[in-house]
Amino acid sequence: MNKTLEWLSPYYDNIVVSRQKVIDYVAVADSKIHKVLRMLYLYVTFDCNQQCKYCWLHNNVTARHQMMSVEMIEKLLAEAIPLGLERIKITGGEPFTNTSLNDLANTVLAKGIGLDIETNGTLITQKWINDIISRDKLFLKISLDAASSDIHDNLAHANVFKKTVDSAKLLSANTIKFGMVTVLNRLNVHHFEDIIDFVSQLGASTHRIILSIQPLGRGKNIGELKLNLDETIDVIKRFFRLRKYHDKIELGTLHSTIPPAFIPLDRLNFNACDWGIGLCGVMPDGSITMCSPAFESMDLVAGNIYENSLTEIWLNSDMFSESHIHPELDGVCGKCLFSGSCRGMCRVFARATYGSNKAPYPFCQEMFEAGFFPEWALK
Ligand code: SF4
Ligand code: SF4
Numbered sequence: 001m002n003k004t005l006e007w008l009s010p011y012y013d014n015i016v017v018s019r020q021k022v023i024d025y026v027a028v029a030d031s032k033i034h035k036v037l038r039m040l041y042l043y044v045t046f047d048c049n050q051q052c053k054y055c056w057l058h059n060n061v062t063a064r065h066q067m068m069s070v071e072m073i074e075k076l077l078a079e080a081i082p083l084g085l086e087r088i089k090i091t092g093g094e095p096f097t098n099t100s101l102n103d104l105a106n107t108v109l110a111k112g113i114g115l116d117i118e119t120n121g122t123l124i125t126q127k128w129i130n131d132i133i134s135r136d137k138l139f140l141k142i143s144l145d146a147a148s149s150d151i152h153d154n155l156a157h158a159n160v161f162k163k164t165v166d167s168a169k170l171l172s173a174n175t176i177k178f179g180m181v182t183v184l185n186r187l188n189v190h191h192f193e194d195i196i197d198f199v200s201q202l203g204a205s206t207h208r209i210i211l212s213i214q215p216l217g218r219g220k221n222i223g224e225l226k227l228n229l230d231e232t233i234d235v236i237k238r239f240f241r242l243r244k245y246h247d248k249i250e251l252g253t254l255h256s257t258i259p260p261a262f263i264p265l266d267r268l269n270f271n272a273c274d275w276g277i278g279l280c281g282v283m284p285d286g287s288i289t290m291c292s293p294a295f296e297s298m299d300l301v302a303g304n305i306y307e308n309s310l311t312e313i314w315l316n317s318d319m320f321s322e323s324h325i326h327p328e329l330d331g332v333c334g335k336c337l338f339s340g341s342c343r344g345m346c347r348v349f350a351r352a353t354y355g356s357n358k359a360p361y362p363f364c365q366e367m368f369e370a371g372f373f374p375e376w377a378l379k
Helices: 005-011 015-031 070-080 099-111 124-129 149-156 159-174 189-202 217-221 229-245 309-315 331-335 349-352 362-369
Strands: 039-043 085-091 115-119 138-143 178-183 205-208 255-256 279-282 287-289 299-304
Touching: 005 229, 039 070, 070 099, 070 309, 085 099, 085 159, 085 178, 099 115, 115 229, 159 178, 159 189, 178 189, 189 205, 229 255, 229 279, 229 331, 229 362, 287 309, 299 309, 331 362, 349 362
Parallel strands: 039 085, 039 279, 085 115, 115 138, 138 178, 178 205, 205 255
Antiparallel strands: 279 287, 287 299
């Protein structure tokens, strides 16, 4: 017996109609999946001034203090732009601990490439903002896990809440666009609605809610802080109630890592991860990875730009072969109508949980086993 979920209640009445909506949606979404290197994730350092309890990096000694250089970014841009590059995400570690971050950012912006910077927001200064050559294509994503210092600082393992909030205000005053990212866990989930209000008041233009903590790095030892399935279901219920009733939240600015099978069918408009076909990660030593830092799984490394060109790695390595356009996935992902466009959500999370590249996405698999997976989303 399929168990029902509050936010999907209208769609249980006529499974045939609901399934047809999914089929129509995926026919369009699947046809848009192509291999083009649209995005690079640049890990410009693995140093960080915080030690967030859930971080998927661990304190890898050999990787510490390596800083990506302007010369490396110039080399990457020269190859990636002809391959279709549209946007770069600078991440880490904490990117602002790379003292060349202004030069790195300006090198990207000077080429007209869009730039996201993922940061904990504690090291942004007016001087840094003044030295940026162009603001139009710049977007900062700041981590904020609470609306008060006690919870945020506890999770960050540092007294940083005020600095993070002040940075958001500084960006706002300088009309630099930014969004905020919140990782839910048992310390902050009870204040979920307060965090959303707070982020909205700070002037963020997007707010991304991460529902799951990956069992990688420090996230492996998160223990009792991780939400269980019932708690995750409860928070999704609250999320969709907010989206429906909360007048401060514009639709589209609040989004979360809910897989498409659990999104109400009249709001289906998700962007799947482009793992394997639209992005790759670059470590400070020039290693090209599927997407994420590859300390724990060296088989996520496809090559190194100082041994083979990025073009050769992108076009010829197994990691980025065309077979990933429509991957064969195990478990519920293999049975799901969304699999062509969703592609099993996050492969790194699936691998870390079940140990296989073909593994299903953990949340969907758990929901399937618990009887909550919507019947209309099954083939
Ligand atoms: S079951 Fe897999 S393919 Fe389907 S929505 Fe979930 S993650 Fe995506
Ligand atoms: S596979 Fe997972 S970790 Fe990699 S880019 Fe996609 S969502 Fe991020």
